[in-house]
Amino acid sequence: MTEPPLESWDLLPGTLVEIRRAGRPVQTGRIDAVTVNADVLWLAANGMHPRRLFEKAEGYEVWPVRTD
Template sequence: MTHTTFDDWSRLPGTDVEFWRNGLRLGTGTIDMADSGSTIAWIISDPLAERLLLEKTNGIELRISREQAIRRMDPERSDRNCQV
């Protein structure tokens, strides 16, 4: 599956993501919450539902699947009419 960097973190709650820094994948998880300025996000990345705080200022980038990127850019699109 192809993943792409997505900078508007405020649109990502509920989305499965990969989190990266300096070209290395640090992990995966689901965005629980993100601030409106897209600078911090809380991610659930383990089975115990413990959250991690991720910050752009620490060089973190979030990557999502191409399908999720399309849905997040145009929330009106449903799974049925989202063609990738």
């Protein structure tokens, strides 16, 4: 069963998520930080991917990644 996208972005740093836009995967990673209003988040740098900012207003969605 597929989890729905997360409406609230006020997640704890370290949470593993997949970022999607227009239904397509953009990047998977761990949340590094979230703004107070939870409209912007950063994924931590990982390997060849630098730290990256995503804004809800630009159409990005956050999907939980199950690790079990």
